[in-house]
Every structure is written in C-alpha cells, then in structure tokens.
Amino acid sequence: MVRILFTVQEVLQRTIFLLLLGLVLSRSDGLFTDDYDRVRAFVRRDEFEYVQWVLNALATKNTQAALDAPRYLSLEDQKQAVFRYLDLVARIDGLNREVATIYADPAVKDPETASREKRTELEAAQAEEARLGPLAESILQAQVSTVLASLGLTTGGQPLPPVLYRVTPLPYALIVSPRERIEQEANISLVPGLSLKERIAIEEKVARSLNKSTLVVGIGGVGVYPTMVQSTSDLNWLTEVVAHEWTHNYLTLRPLGMLYDASPEMRTINETTASIAGKEIGRAVVARFYPEKLPPEEVPAPASPGPEKPATPPSFDFRKEMRITRLQAEALLAEGKIEEAEAYMEARRKVFWEHGYLIRKLNQAYFAFYGAYNDTPGGGAAGEDPVGPAVQALRQKSASLAEFLNTIARVTSFEQLQQMVK
Template sequence: MAATGEASVVELRPWHPHAWGLAAVGAGLVGVVAGLVIALFVQRDDLGPYRYHLWRWQAETLPTMLVQVTGLERRPSEEEQRRAIEAYFALTSRIRAELDRPQPDLTLVDALVRERAAYEGTVEFAIRERVTKAIEASGLPEPLPLFRDVRVVWPPVAFELTSPPQLLVVSPRARIERERNVLLKDGLTLGEIEAIEAKTDTADRVSIVVPLGGVAAYPAIVRDDRSYASMLETAAHEWVHHYLAFYPLGLSWLRGAEGEILNETTANIAGAKLAQVATQLFPTELPPGADGSAPMRPPPAIDFRAEMRALRLEVDRLLEEGRISEAEAAMEAKRRYFVEHGIFIRKINQAYFAFYGTYADQPAASSPIGPKVERVAELSGDVGTFLRLMRTVRSERDLDTLLAKLERAAGR
C-alpha cells in the first residue's frame, strides 16, 4: 500500500514531543553522574571486573557527539569519503582473513587495526550522512516544536565504530525468557566467558554470553569489524531505536518481553529498509574480499533457518510439557548437528533462544509478532510510513488492530 493511501486508514499525528522527550539529553547527563556514583559506592556482584559500564562510554564520547550533532566537525570531501571507505573495508577483510587462519599473526592484525584507525572518522561521517539522507528521503524528518516550517532528523544520527560489549543473558530453565541482561567487557577470553556462565548458572537458571552488533546508547555503539553493508544496516537499526524512544512503541520496551520483541523486530525491518534506501542513494561498489566480509565458505548443505525454526518450536513444546531435560538434550543434539555441517554455535540453551528470539523476524523466534510486523511493513509501502504507523503501537493487541485496518484497506 502506498504511503499516500494510509492517511484515510490510520491517523498520522504530527510530532509533539513530550516534556520527557525534550529532557532526554539532560537525563543522559544525569545518567552519567548516577553511573559514576553507583560505580564508586555500590558493590553489585562478582561480575564487577567483567562489567561494561555504559555511562563511561557516554561520558567519553559526549564531546565528540556534541561536535557531530551540532555540525561543527570538518566535512570530508566526497573523494575523501570514497577513498576512506575503500581502504577501511579492504583492511577489515584482511584482518578477518588473518584471524580466520588456524594460527593468525596477531602482530600483523594489530598493525592492520592501527592502519584502519586512520580512516575511522571519515567512514563514520560517511555512513552517518548516508543514513541521515536515507531518513530524509523516507519522509521521517519532523518539524521543530517552535519552528513548524523547519524539519529535522530527530534524534540526529550519532554512533561510534568500536568493539561493542558482550551480553550475559539469563533465562529460567523451565521457560524461555530474558530474565536478566548484563553488559560485559569486549575481548573476554573463552575461558572467562565459560567461567562467568558457570558462576551464573543455577539449578533453575541458565545463561549465555553473546556478541552484540551494536548498542543503542547515544551515541550508538556500532561494531567496527563488519562488512560495509552490515555496518550501514546496524547504524540504521540503532537510529530506529533512538527514534522510537520518543514514541509509545519505544516506551513499551519497559513493559517486558512483548515490548522488547516489538521494538527489536521493528528496528530490524526498518533498519534493513533504510539501509536499502541509503544504498540506492549512494551506490558503493566494493570488490569481493575487500568489502569487510569474512572469508567466503562453501554454503551449508542444510537449511539453517528451517532447522533452527523447527528446533525452537520443539523446545517450546517440550518446555510447555515440563520436559526440561529432553528440551536441553534436543538443543545440544541440534547444536552438534550444526557443527557437523560447518555451522559453529558454541551453545544453544534457553538463554540463547531468549536473546535471539527477541528478534521475531529471525529463525530462533517463535513469537507470532514477527510475521505481523512484517505484514505491516508490506502493507505500508515504504519505510517512512511503516515507522510512523508502528511508533504508536504499545502492545500486540495494538498491532493486531493496526494490521486489521491495513488489511481492510488493502482489500478495498
């Protein structure tokens, strides 16, 4: 359904930021101070040495972020941006290829990382601008509260390329639920990860440490060692979280699993679509082996999505019936099956599904929310309309109501 056809179906209200929205920047500064106080005076648990403190990240990047969002930084030329992108992602491919070897030369890797750092700022600028232009082209800029004729991208696209933290996820054994999440420092060894998981696991709780592609702090944390296409999509994904924070959908995150699934699925879909718009606006041809991707491997002989989806449904059924040990045996058997077919997954347990199931458009999910949000995106016609419709959704019930209206309009 085209964007122009939605006005008669769903009311698209103009942007009137609430007081809490306008106070977000001040709240961020308060958060930095509060984080410092907590870190200095509160001993939380034995994960202390491994914890990642987000307030420190925000404090360290605040000056750079202010320069970015106020437009005071130097603007690289188009040629500078092109050269930086080519060099940065060619170096990333070389780094990933070296690390993929049985015995990588870590001295060489360190040298390549240092060389790549010279291009980082220009690449950040280029991707930030490309995502911003995609947002503008999608009709998402909003009028300023006191200057209705001035429309801006809000919040401004802001991110830093770096190694993101890892995430400790804890779930009950008897059901799949993100009961606890703890950000951990990046660069943990396998031994440290396994020790953390062993300390966290109990008779009725299981855990897993998972890597993150990005974190929707402000500025966002975006992984620095991925392909150009992946980086573009992650930057857009994290901006969608920033955008939704000013609307009912973003606030629904605080209400538990349903809100998390709605937000992550919407950000996954909208982030991918904004990245597609950016790619159309800024065609970028990077040769294979120099686009930041990992070394090519033969495609697996199995359908990973179908196998993982079937496993999730089986585990849901077994847990519903109280057959916990059988569910865990099924997960381990499938993990070994994946490894035998060239797909390495270190651990599959309830916490694994609790994390990856949050993204309801992914094979590890079993929530019906994913197909519904995908259908809204299909009927919306474009990413701008999709986000303006989804931002008012507070629950799956709201989603069902919205989808019913769109389906009726599509059937006319």
C-alpha cells in the same frame, strides 16, 4: 551564520543525548527485579559502564561535528575515504589473525621475534584507522541522514535524533532465562575482551547458583547515544547496523521504545521493527552512495549477530531446522520435561554444527535472545511466536517505511498491534 547553525545543531544533539540517556537509564531501572539483581551480584566486576563510554563518545562526536570534514569533500572523495577505511579494517583483521597464528604455532620457538614485522605493520594500520575512522563515521552519518530525509523520516530535514554512531569494541551480553520456559529474564552487558574461558565461567556460575539457563553472546551494536557499532569491513552490514541502532534511538523517544522492557512481546516488537527498518535504510544507503556494493535483495545482511554460516551453505535450511528445534523444545518444556528438552537442544546443536553452523550452546537463553529478532517470515529461532509476524504484517500494510515507523512507534501493547493488523 555557519557558526550559529552549528551551535543550534550542537545544542540539539546535547539535548537529545541527555533525554535519551535519561530514558535508557530509567528503562534499565525497570529491569531491576529480584531475579535481575541476583544475576548482577555475580557479574558486577565484569559489568560494562555505559555512562562514561557515552560521555567520551559524545565528546568525540562534538569534535567531529566542529570539523565538519565531509562538507569539504566531493561525493566521490567521500566514497573513496569510506572504501579506504573498510580496506584498512580488513587489513587489521588479517594482521591480527597472522600474529595470532604465529603465537599459536608450536613450531615457532620465538613468536615475539617471528611476529615483530607483522606487529609493526599492525600498529601502523591501527594508527591509520584511528585517524581515518572518525572521518568515515562522519561521512556515513551524513549519508544515512540524507537517506532518512528521502524516506520522510526527518523533521525539517534533520533526523530526530541526529544519526550518531561510534565504532568501538562492544560489550558482551549475558542472557538469562528460566530453565522451565523460554523467556529473557536478564540481559546484562559485560566488558569487552573477556576470553571464552571467562565467558563460560560466568555462564556456569550463574546457571549453577540460580538454576537458570545462561548464555554470553556477542552483539553487533547497542542503541545508546551515540550508538555503539562493531568494527567491520562489510559495508552492507555496517550501514544496516547503523540504521538498526538509529531506529532504536528513534523509538526510544516514542511510546514503543519507552516500553521496551515492559514485556517480552514489547521487546520483540522493538527488535523486529529495528531489524526491518535497519535492512531497508541500510540497503537504501548502499544503493544511493555505493551501488557497486549492493548485494542481491534476496540475501540481505543480518541486523543482529548470529551463528556463523559457511561460505557456501549446504542443502540445509537453517531457519526451518531452528524453528523445528524451538517448537519441540517448547513442547517438552510445557510438559515439564526440562532435562529432556535440554538434552534435545544439545543433540540438535550437534546437528547444526555438522552442517557448518558454529553454535557453541543451544538452550533456553539462546532462543530467548535470538527469538526476539523476528523480521523474516518462517520464524527461525522465534518458533511460532506471533509477535514478529504481526510486525511484518504491519510493514506490508504500510505504504512506506515512514508510515510503518510512525504507526508502530505509538504501540503500547501487543494487543494494540494485533488490532492494527486486523
């Protein structure tokens, strides 16, 4: 009986995987405008290949499902396994920093010899991570699924699609916007591991050749299936991103997700919805299974990657100042003052830098990317964009997260969403 149930689940996962893969690829095909293809021509050598990654990840997930290791562990043992994994990730991050410091120290004449002990420790820790990581993923997948069931977001107790994620080095995203306005014209995934020098070279090549605003950004996750999630030792951030990317999978099977690239407004609706759901679901997972790790509700972890904040933020309202920056930049662009707008954004970038916000480049592409994550009142990088507030209003109007997701999943245009919140 157990084998029969597993076979049904395996078939379900494979069927959903094929459907999701087809939808994602067909959605991407819709992006191939002349501008998009012109951008891709500059980065084909560095473009990330999703299909092979997904096939490999699915094979790994099938092996994990066959073992079903979490079923043989108590809830306390599951918790401790996740904690050991997160501690291991933190140790690996620390060892990587120590090795990098040794190689960068001009006083160290033979960095290879000086770092040998640390590199040996690092290799051992990475081997342990490779062993423990799949178990931690399986446990967190099951815990997120349990919370989804408690929130009414399952069919027959099973999330559709099933929660599947893989911690992996993430691709970078090349964001391209026109210089004369803020609008994402292209978002092209680039291979992980590109150096800062290589990323800047790509930005400058595309910007110079096509007269565009460009930015290569790091991301926290990708909503393919299984989803891609960045390695982290932060449990709250991890559960939030897993839930955020699962929400994209959920929406991809429904009208809202299928129309992700239909317009900038539909993209913002999708991303804001996933951000809202990711925060609520992720927090519920931590509250249920790891209550001692639950942060104060007023300081949730971000669902999308952004500029690093100082450990103790100064008296500087980042969201307010970023909103002011976008509004003024848009006003200048509307008057056709492109160079003046770009000079203003660079001057403002220096202000943010002086207050501890390490923003490498602040331009039209920056706002085109970060402005789509508009789940918090106040606007921030979204400025006065009305789309995010409309999504927030629908969530406030909905009695539950399930009602909100089931309602917004049917949205096919911003105008329809506006009618819903009247």
